[in-house]
Amino acid sequence: MKALLMLMMAGYTLFGADGYDVYKKQCMQCHVEMMEKKEVLKVFKTLKSPPMIEVSNRLKENILIKEDDDNIIKRRVVIAFIKDYIENPSIDYSMCHLGAIDRFGIMPSLKGKLSSDERQAVAEWVYDRYQGVSFK
Numbered sequence: 758m759k760a761l762l763m764l765m766m767a768g769y770t771l772f773g774a775d776g777y778d779v780y781k782k783q784c785m786q787c788h789v790e791m792m793e794k795k796e797v798l799k800v801f802k803t804l805k806s807p808p809m810i811e812v813s814n815r816l817k818e819n820i821l822i823k824e825d826d827d828n829i830i831k832r833r834v835v836i837a838f839i840k841d842y843i844e845n846p847s848i849d850y851s852m853c854h855l856g857a858i859d860r861f862g863i864m865p866s867l868k869g870k871l872s873s874d875e876r877q878a879v880a881e882w883v884y885d886r887y888q889g890v891s892f893k
């Protein structure tokens with residue numbers, strides 16, 4: 758039993774970070790996990806950034822792959838965007854509405870706060886968490 762537990766713990770570190778844990782530690786203070794559009798409008802003044810469900814849905818809507826059936830490629834491209842944005846947020850790359858950028862400003866860079874594994878894990882989480890969960 759003990760050996761099994763130790764194996765599981767070793768597996769945990771071997772297979773890298775847990776995306777949801779990284780989200781809770783590094784993103785949640787600004788990006789709310791779930792919120793409906795009508796709720797966002799109500800509490801807009803108190804929000805620090807767009808909810809993560811909105812971020813995830815917007816990226817998937819905007820980043821279109823030619824062969825749209827090819828979800829594997831789309832997933833990789835969206836994840837690559839998120840992974841990069843964490844360290845290099847910029848008005849040049851943001852897909853946020855201008856009104857929202859006016860309100861929130863551009864995200865501060867989290868360079869140095871997350872390992873490459875953690876950025877990968879959280880980017881995958883942002884994609885997968887909201888598969889089939891639309892922002893409405």
Ligand code: HEC
Binds near residue numbers: 816843857861
């Ligand atoms: C200090 C607040 C803050 C933290 C912490 C933060 N963000 Fe952001 N984020 C913002 C704001 C504000 C925006 C909207 C403006 C912009 O696009 O830069 C944003 C935008 C984004 C975008 C771009 C959305 C778009 O439509 O282009 C992504 C992707 C993103 N955040 C991911 C993350 C991830 C992943 C984390 C955690 C690892 C994180 N953010 C942590 C404030 C934050």
